[in-house]
Amino acid sequence: QKEVEQNSGPLSVPEGAIASLNCTYSDRGSQSFFWYRQYSGKSPELIMSIYSNGDKEDGRFTAQLNKASQYVSLLIRDSQPSDSATYLCAVPGDTGFQKLVFGTGTRLLVSP
Amino acid sequence: KAGVTQTPRYLIKTRGQQVTLSCSPISGHRSVSWYQQTPGQGLQFLFEYFSETQRNKGNFPGRFSGRQFSNSRSEMNVSTLELGDSALYLCASSYGPGDNSPLHFGNGTRLTVT
Numbered sequence: 001q002k003e004v005e006q007n008s009g010p011l012s013v014p015e016g017a018i019a020s021l022n023c024t025y026s027d028r029g030s031q032s033f034f035w036y037r038q039y040s041g042k043s044p045e046l047i048m049s050i051y052s053n054g055d056k057e058d059g060r061f062t063a064q065l066n067k068a069s070q071y072v073s074l075l076i077r078d079s080q081p082s083d084s085a086t087y088l089c090a091v092p093g094d095t096g097f098q099k100l101v102f103g104t105g106t107r108l109l110v111s112p
Numbered sequence: 113k114a115g116v117t118q119t120p121r122y123l124i125k126t127r128g129q130q131v132t133l134s135c136s137p138i139s140g141h142r143s144v145s146w147y148q149q150t151p152g153q154g155l156q157f158l159f160e161y162f163s164e165t166q167r168n169k170g171n172f173p174g175r176f177s178g179r180q181f182s183n184s185r186s187e188m189n190v191s192t193l194e195l196g197d198s199a200l201y202l203c204a205s206s207y208g209p210g211d212n213s214p215l216h217f218g219n220g221t222r223l224t225v226t
Contacts, residue, residue, distance in 0.1 A: 032212070034214050034215075041222075042219070042220075043200070043202055043217045043218060043219050043220045044155070044202070044217050045217075046214050046215070046216060049214045088155065090155075092212075093157065093168075095160075095167070095168050096209060096210075096212075097206065097211065097212050097213065097214070097215065098143050098145045098160045098162075098167070098168065098204075098206055098208075098209075098211075098215065099145065099157050099160060099168050099170075100145075100147075100155075100157065100215060101157070102154055102155040102156075103154070104154040105154065
């Protein structure tokens with residue numbers, strides 16, 4: 001049974017700072033990792049996917065993958081109050097991408 | 113391309129009743145996956161349908177069931193509702209097995225059981 005662990009937070013950062021969100025996973029064979037953002041009362045929205053070791057940048061977001069240590073991180077640069085949300089880490093389950101295993105999410109609060 | 117559409121957006125039901133939720137996938141997608149999200153358990157996989165057949169099933173009781181139609185639209189049904197079934201039910205679609213694209217979710221159906 002694959003597992004994904006996240007600190008539930010809340011993680012509080014001031015506006016303009018870098019927010020660092022972390023996720024660890026149990027299955028060393030996992031190859032793909034996803035970060036979803038979920039605003040209160042809304043559905044999860046995919047913001048980043050990463051498949052290989054190292055960094056992947058997309059605008060203010062950077063995903064970092066370290067397979068040896070089995071963790072994946074999401075950095076948000078120049079954090080804005082609109083980034084306040086819950087961030088969910090997910091990996092595909094044992095039968096493919098349609099069955100995702102999610103962490104419990106980290107709540108991020110960005111204060112003006 | 114239109115996204116995944118779920119109806120209704122909100123539902124209020126009483127314990128013991130049953131409920132049916134609907135999901136229309138992105139055009140061309142043949143796989144539909146359902147998830148339940150609760151504050152206590154987080155996001156959990158319910159089941160996946162592909163070509164009108166259940167392909168995967170999560171660890172939920174038999175009260176939770178689903179089906180898929182020939183046009184790939186899917187419904188899920190929960191019978192004998194319990195208070196603990198109150199949750200956000202999310203649907204996502206994909207082309208099917210072998211499609212390694214990340215899942216995109218519909219807006220969800222918020223079910224409240226009283």
